[in-house]
Amino acid sequence: MQRPLFFRLILLLVVLFSAQFPVSAQRVDIQEWPKGRIVLTSGDTLMGPVTYHRSEDIIRVTLPDGSIQAYAPVNVSSFTVTDERSRVWQTFKPYLWNRGNDYSDYKVPAFFELLSEGKYTLVKREILTTRSQNYGPMYAGYGRYYDPYGYGYGNSRQQTVIQDLFYIYNPKGEIIALRNPKRDLDDLFGNKDREMKDFVKRNNLEYDNARDLARIVGHFNSLP
Structure with a gap:
């Protein structure tokens, strides 16, 4: 086999494989919104498209001049986003949290989505988990979405899904897992x-x- 033809075949296989398993399927821990409003602890307000990196608990906002700024929960009072299609606005706030370690008093700010605010405030976070699913359509639910790509085994496949975890923020200032x-x-x-x-x-x-x-x-x- 001639070397140029060999490399063409390798390139074709890579393209076909990439088409079956898009890069976006590997980063379902990242969510993007075309419109967002970030209120910083400094009092400044930023407007623009927002990207939320769940695993790192970092948000990035694209400013009107094209520059991108990244912020951790400690720098943010709240941020509100929408995808404009559903016209559903989602608000996130940072709360001090022990990262689910019930035996630790060490708490750091972490982003939670605000669902119901009051004396007892309902909030949630989303985590990535892998499940075995039967072949069939997967539908997005409120506040969550599914990675439609996976590896098939028999009549099922492994899928990465985003799971809702609910919490109560109580009057004592504690995040309590539900x-x-x-x-x-x-x-x-x-x-x-x-x-x-x-x-x-x-x-x-x-x-x-x-x-x-x-x-x-x-x-x-x-x-x-």
């Missing part, structure tokens, strides 16, 4: 438990749905 939202919120409701169960049942709400969970916590905050 590892089992129904059970953990029942404990929080205390003597309002029966009233809250009636509200959930009457409105056909689910504890694993972000919108429903926001309604549940919002209603609890409204009770005298």
Whole structure:
């Protein structure tokens, strides 16, 4: 085989493989919005497209002059973004958090998405996890999306998905993980438990749905 032809075949194989497994599928931990507003702890406000790097907990904003600035949670009071298609605005705020280490008092600022604000504030973070899925369409849910690419094994494939993790920010300034939202919120409701169960049942709400969970916590905050 002539060397030029050999290299052409190698290049063709690389192109075909790249088409099947796009680079974007490898970085589902990055989310981009074409429109955003960042309020810094200094009081300055920045406008422009925003990119959120979940793994690094860093946001980047593209300014009108084309320059890009990166900020950690310690430098940000809040940021609000939208994709303009759904016209859903999402707000993120930094809270002091022990990174899920229940045995540590060491806390650092981390970004959380704000779902319902009040005496008890419902927030969430998203993590990457791998699951075995049967072949079939995957649909985006509120506040989460799925990587549609994976490796097939028989009738299933390994897919990288973004999983919602919910938390309560309580009046003591603590971030409390809702590892089992129904059970953990029942404990929080205390003597309002029966009233809250009636509200959930009457409105056909689910504890694993972000919108429903926001309604549940919002209603609890409204009770005298």
